[in-house]
Amino acid sequence: MRRSEWIENPLERLIAIAGWAAMLFLLFPVVFTTVVSFGAGELIEFPPSGWSLRWYAHIGEIHRVGAAVLYSLLIASCAGVIATLLAVGVALCLVRLPVPGKALIGALVTSPVAVPIVALGIALIQFFIWLGISFTWYSLLIGHLVLVIAYPVRTLVASLSLSNPALEEAAASLGAKPLVAFFTITLPQMKPGLISGFLFAFLISFDNYPISIFLVRGALTVLPIEVFNYISQNFDPTPAAFSTIYTLLLALVIVWAERRWSIISLSVASEGGPGGKRSDR
Amino acid sequence: MTEAVTPLRQGSGTGLAAACLLGPAAVLLIAFYAIPFLRMITESLAPANAGAGWMGMSVEHFERLASSGRVQRAFTRTLRISGWATLITLVISFPLALYLVRAGRTIRTAFLIALFVSLASSLIVRNYGWLVTLADAGPVNRLLIALGFLNAPLRMVYSEGATIVALVHYAIPFMTLPIFAALLRIPSSLSDSAASLGAAPWRVIRDVIWPLAMPGVFGGVVLTFALSMSAFVTPLMLGSPATAMISQVAAEQFLVQLAFPFGSAIVVALVLITFLIVVVFTLIVRKVFRAQV
Amino acid sequence: MASVQIDDLHLALGGNPVLNGVSLELADGECVALLGPSGCGKTTTLRALAGFVRGDRGEVRFNGRSVDGLPAHRRNVGLVFQDYALFPHMTVAENVGYGLRMRGQSRLAIKAAVGEALARVELSGFEGRLPAQLSGGQRQRVALARAIVIEPDVLLLDEPLGALDRKLRDGMQVELKRLQRELGITTLIVTHDQEEALSLSNRVAVMFAGRIAAVDAPAALYRRPPRADVMAFLGRANFLSVTIDPAGVSAGVLTPMGVRLRAQPPEAVRSPAAGSKARLAIRPEHVQVRRAEPDAQAGEFPASVADLIYRGALAEVLLQVSPAGDGPLTLSADLPAEGLNVQRGDAVAVRLPDEHCLIFEENGA
Numbered sequence: 001m002r003r004s005e006w007i008e009n010p011l012e013r014l015i016a017i018a019g020w021a022a023m024l025f026l027l028f029p030v031v032f033t034t035v036v037s038f039g040a041g042e043l044i045e046f047p048p049s050g051w052s053l054r055w056y057a058h059i060g061e062i063h064r065v066g067a068a069v070l071y072s073l074l075i076a077s078c079a080g081v082i083a084t085l086l087a088v089g090v091a092l093c094l095v096r097l098p099v100p101g102k103a104l105i106g107a108l109v110t111s112p113v114a115v116p117i118v119a120l121g122i123a124l125i126q127f128f129i130w131l132g133i134s135f136t137w138y139s140l141l142i143g144h145l146v147l148v149i150a151y152p153v154r155t156l157v158a159s160l161s162l163s164n165p166a167l168e169e170a171a172a173s174l175g176a177k178p179l180v181a182f183f184t185i186t187l188p189q190m191k192p193g194l195i196s197g198f199l200f201a202f203l204i205s206f207d208n209y210p211i212s213i214f215l216v217r218g219a220l221t222v223l224p225i226e227v228f229n230y231i232s233q234n235f236d237p238t239p240a241a242f243s244t245i246y247t248l249l250l251a252l253v254i255v256w257a258e259r260r261w262s263i264i265s266l267s268v269a270s271e272g273g274p275g276g277k278r279s280d281r
Numbered sequence: 282m283t284e285a286v287t288p289l290r291q292g293s294g295t296g297l298a299a300a301c302l303l304g305p306a307a308v309l310l311i312a313f314y315a316i317p318f319l320r321m322i323t324e325s326l327a328p329a330n331a332g333a334g335w336m337g338m339s340v341e342h343f344e345r346l347a348s349s350g351r352v353q354r355a356f357t358r359t360l361r362i363s364g365w366a367t368l369i370t371l372v373i374s375f376p377l378a379l380y381l382v383r384a385g386r387t388i389r390t391a392f393l394i395a396l397f398v399s400l401a402s403s404l405i406v407r408n409y410g411w412l413v414t415l416a417d418a419g420p421v422n423r424l425l426i427a428l429g430f431l432n433a434p435l436r437m438v439y440s441e442g443a444t445i446v447a448l449v450h451y452a453i454p455f456m457t458l459p460i461f462a463a464l465l466r467i468p469s470s471l472s473d474s475a476a477s478l479g480a481a482p483w484r485v486i487r488d489v490i491w492p493l494a495m496p497g498v499f500g501g502v503v504l505t506f507a508l509s510m511s512a513f514v515t516p517l518m519l520g521s522p523a524t525a526m527i528s529q530v531a532a533e534q535f536l537v538q539l540a541f542p543f544g545s546a547i548v549v550a551l552v553l554i555t556f557l558i559v560v561v562f563t564l565i566v567r568k569v570f571r572a573q574v
Numbered sequence: 575m576a577s578v579q580i581d582d583l584h585l586a587l588g589g590n591p592v593l594n595g596v597s598l599e600l601a602d603g604e605c606v607a608l609l610g611p612s613g614c615g616k617t618t619t620l621r622a623l624a625g626f627v628r629g630d631r632g633e634v635r636f637n638g639r640s641v642d643g644l645p646a647h648r649r650n651v652g653l654v655f656q657d658y659a660l661f662p663h664m665t666v667a668e669n670v671g672y673g674l675r676m677r678g679q680s681r682l683a684i685k686a687a688v689g690e691a692l693a694r695v696e697l698s699g700f701e702g703r704l705p706a707q708l709s710g711g712q713r714q715r716v717a718l719a720r721a722i723v724i725e726p727d728v729l730l731l732d733e734p735l736g737a738l739d740r741k742l743r744d745g746m747q748v749e750l751k752r753l754q755r756e757l758g759i760t761t762l763i764v765t766h767d768q769e770e771a772l773s774l775s776n777r778v779a780v781m782f783a784g785r786i787a788a789v790d791a792p793a794a795l796y797r798r799p800p801r802a803d804v805m806a807f808l809g810r811a812n813f814l815s816v817t818i819d820p821a822g823v824s825a826g827v828l829t830p831m832g833v834r835l836r837a838q839p840p841e842a843v844r845s846p847a848a849g850s851k852a853r854l855a856i857r858p859e860h861v862q863v864r865r866a867e868p869d870a871q872a873g874e875f876p877a878s879v880a881d882l883i884y885r886g887a888l889a890e891v892l893l894q895v896s897p898a899g900d901g902p903l904t905l906s907a908d909l910p911a912e913g914l915n916v917q918r919g920d921a922v923a924v925r926l927p928d929e930h931c932l933i934f935e936e937n938g939a
Contacts, residue, residue, distance in 0.1 A: 009482055009645065011482040011483050011486075012383070012482070014376075015376055015379050015380050015383065016380055016383075018373075018376030018377065018379075018380065019376060019377050019379070019380025019381065019384070019392075020380075022373045022374070022376065022377040022380075022453065022457075023377070023392055023395060025373065025450070025453075026395060026396070026399055026450065026453055027395065028414060028420075029407065029410025029411050029413065029414045029450065030410055032410065032413050032414050032419065032420050033406075033409065033410045033413045033414075036413050043418065044412075044413055044416050044418060044419065045418045046413070046416075046418060046419050046420045046423055047423075086305050086306040086309065087306070089301070089302035089303060089304075089305065089306060090302065090303055090306045092302050093298075093299050093302040093303050097298060097299050097302075099299045099303075105303065105307070108310060108314075108315070109306065109310060112314065114504075114507050115511070115552065116510070116511030116513070116528055116548065116551060116552065116555075117511065117513065118511065118513045118528040118531060118532055118548070119318075119321070119511070119528075119531075119548040119551070119552065120314075121532075122321065122531065122532070122535055122544060122545065122548055123317035123318050123320070123321040123548075124313065124317050125535065126317065126320065126321060126324060126541055126545070127313070127316070127317035127320055127321075130320065142309075142313050143313070145309060145313075146309065146310060146313050146314045149306060149309070149310070199401065200401065203401045203402075203403075206403070207402075207403040207404055207405065207406075209404070209405065209513070209514050210513045210514060210528075210532075213532075213536075214532075214535070214536070224403070224405050227405055228405055228514075228518070231405075231409060231412070231518070237413075239409050240409070240413060242406075243403075243406040243409055243410065246402075246403055246406050247398070247402060247406060250398055250401060250402055251394075251398050254394060254397055254398050254401065255394060258390075258394060258397075264390075264393050264394065264397050265390075265393075468657065468659065470655040470657055470659035471659050471661060473624075473626060473646070473653070473655070473659070474653060474655065474659040474661075474720075475661070475672065476625075476626075476645075476646040476647045477624055477625075477646055477647070477649075477651055477652070477653035477730075478647075478653075478672050478673035478676055478720070478724065479647050479648075479673055479676030479677055479724070480647055480672070480676050481647050482647075484676070488661075488672070489661060492663045493662070493663060
């Protein structure tokens with residue numbers, strides 16, 4: 001509606017150009033990497049001299065890639081699920097209960113986002129050594145949990161703030177016990193927050209390097225570390241193939257989640273408060 | 282975080298309910314976040330050559346910090362890189378957010394999805410993308426040579442510049458989304474009013490939109506700055522040892538030198554400096570822009 | 575100060591036709607209300623005058639000169655939105671002075687003009703306040719001051735009283751009228767509230783589906799509306815099916831109740847054909863009701879009181895009439911509440927005075 005109303009002027013055209021330029025800047029590395037991943041040559045070259053799928057097969061040659069993928073999936077899934085579960089409690093408490101010191105608790109839970117991740121890894125490695133805790137995948141999981149719990153908390157608080165508490169009161173007046181009301185009324189409304197919170201927790205854990213690098217030992221390894229090592233030691237486009245698959249899967253998941261649960265639209269709306277007066281007349 | 286207090290129930294039950302809901306998370310965070318950090322802070326104040334069971338505090342690690350040329354240079358470099366990255370990201374993101382507000386639904390959704398995918402994407406994948414793009418045999422070099430600006434490929438990767446470019450790329454979603462959200466909250470009648478009073482489009486942006494978008498801009502700037510200051514993976518992949526940022530120096534102290542107290546001191550200093558800059562910046566913005574941030 | 579001509583304006587938005595040939599003239603200094611239901615295109619018409627949209631066909635002229643090529647910020651219009659649109663980050667003085675700043679006036683001149691404008695809307699001394707510190711009524715007055723201080727050619731008001739509560743609204747109506755008269759600025763008020771339209775304007779233009787259906791002075795439009803839909807939208811009206819006398823309209827019409835009336839079609843509207851079916855319209859305040867006495871007077875017909883709705887000064891009486899043939903008919907009558915001697919269920923005698931009945935075609939407007 002707005003577009004057709006603006007009488008064309010140079011500033012609008014400039015803004016449109018700037019917007020598209022920014023988006024192209026954002027997308028170009030992805031595009032180039034994808035092109036390079038199909039190259040036939042031994043090194044990274046653009047444009048490729050020939051086309052081949054060999055680098056996709058070569059992903060299997062990354063050192064300990066199998067173990068790394070398994071550990072990464074395991075830890076990310078656990079971190080995602082546990083963080084989201086814990087976050088439900090935190091979000092409910094922060095939004096619905098009049099607890100003193102809420103701001104402090106909220107700040108504590110979400111602060112890992114602002115703190116240098118390296119600091120977290122460093123603090124934990126010292127802590128575990130001091131406590132004599134061995135470095136297995138549980139300790140790594142704990143490190144990831146501390147980092148990622150902030151994300152589902154944020155998305156769930158946003159989701160919950162948007163939902164209407166009067167609905168729960170209506171359910172109560174119709175005879176629903178508090179727990180039943182929670183599962184049938186409150187939880188479904190939190191779905192976008194749950195999905196996007198889990199997604200973010202999973203992805204950030206899956207991709208994490210700065211904490212993992214400090215907490216892995218021996219047979220324990222994760223994908224970011226192995227890929228990073230491969231990049232440092234080899235110059236062929238295998239990581240490009242890996243990137244392409246990763247980004248493609250990620251894009252599909254996000255588009256699907258947006259279609260199904262409107263996670264993007266809702267998270268932008270919640271950040272902006274109860275919608276501005278963008279009246280489309 | 283919105284603090285919408287909509288009590289589910291009142292009375293004495295709330296204390297217990299709160300404890301159950303918060304308990305597990307609180308235990309996790311206190312045990313494995315608050316305490317380790319406190320320990321790290323005390324570690325940074327430990328006297329050197331202290332065996333197990335040391336007593337007393339000492340600031341010698343911080344003194345060493347201040348006198349170490351290498352650490353100084355790393356801090357200055359980190360501040361410089363963060364400053365540039367934040368500024369460039371703002372310059373790119375603000376027009377992008379403006380465009381998002383005006384764009385039709387299809388374009389807006391597509392762009393938002395792209396921003397989200399970027400946000401959620403693997404950092405290693407993203408940085409690798411820049412290694413490819415800026416490579417000697419990569420598209421940028423090829424283009425510059427084809428256009429005649431260069432005769433031979435320019436070494437762009439493993440430099441401070443490449444680090445800044447990759448940081449900007451990383452930060453764009455973090456800066457654009459809060460600004461976009463803030464812009465959405467501005468009623469369209471305000472810009473219409475300004476226009477009807479005689480304000481040309483650029484003046485509308487300057488007098489009405491920019492001041493009212495300030496809370497979003499502020500949030501984006503602070504976040505981008507904090508992320509840049511603590512950057513680790515990005516400079517690790519796109520920089521060189523000569524362009525190391527503070528997080529890398531700290532990590533090195535731990536993994537290589539095994540100098541835990543000194544490394545802790547570096548990390549503590551980093552957090553303090555970042556915090557201080559953000560506080561000063563907040564005060565300036567409040568005073569100068571009369572904005573509620 | 576300018577006269578405004580809207581000439582056969584057509585406009586489609588997003589593929590939907592919104593304006594289908596709007597033509598309207600505003601004389602210099604005149605106040606015209608553009609009245610219509612939601613979606614009729616009145617706001618779009620206002621936006622076309624302001625310069626935010628441009629017609630696909632047709633022209634907008636100020637003082638006879640086309641303004642179609644001028645973007646909003648180059649037209650000299652004063653705009654007041656329903657939500658007032660005060661700049662929240664500027665003081666009252668900065669808000670009101672903004673238009674003058676855009677016109678490059680000196681700081682001193684602006685200060686003086688702002689002071690004068692605020693005095694006109696009775697908000698002297700409020701220069702330093704922020705919009706958040708003002709009440710709804712005060713904000714509206716600041717919005718007005720901001721629009722008039724630039725001495726616009728045209729003043730455009732979009733639902734100016736919509737956001738105010740009852741008491742404030744009545745007060746503001748008086749204020750607005752006074753201001754418009756004093757300043758003599760050509761004004762267009764867009765509203766869906768017919769009371770607002772009738773009370774504030776020199777002329778009312780009723781708009782349906784992107785076209786102007788009728789334009790006239792408020793009283794004339796209320797008493798003799800040219801179309802049935804205009805009559806129905808402006809105030810309340812009773813409609814009943816009648817048959818035209820075989821000798822023509824002037825010979826009278828036959829109501830379903832068996833009563834014969836001498837009703838008139840509004841001027842400049844062609845009469846329905848003799849012997850055909852038509853619609854008779856009469857406003858509730860003209861329907862005469864009295865208790866059914868044994869002696870029936872001429873022109874009366876029987877009815878029963880179905881319901882009584884007390885409205886303070888008036889009472890709305892819902893009458894059930896059972897004419898022969900077709901099903902029951904309901905008529906609405908407004909009677910003074912004071913001295914009302916009928917109750918629900920009572921049998922009454924109803925009379926529809928000739929001079930207040932209007933005849934319209936059976937179908938169409």
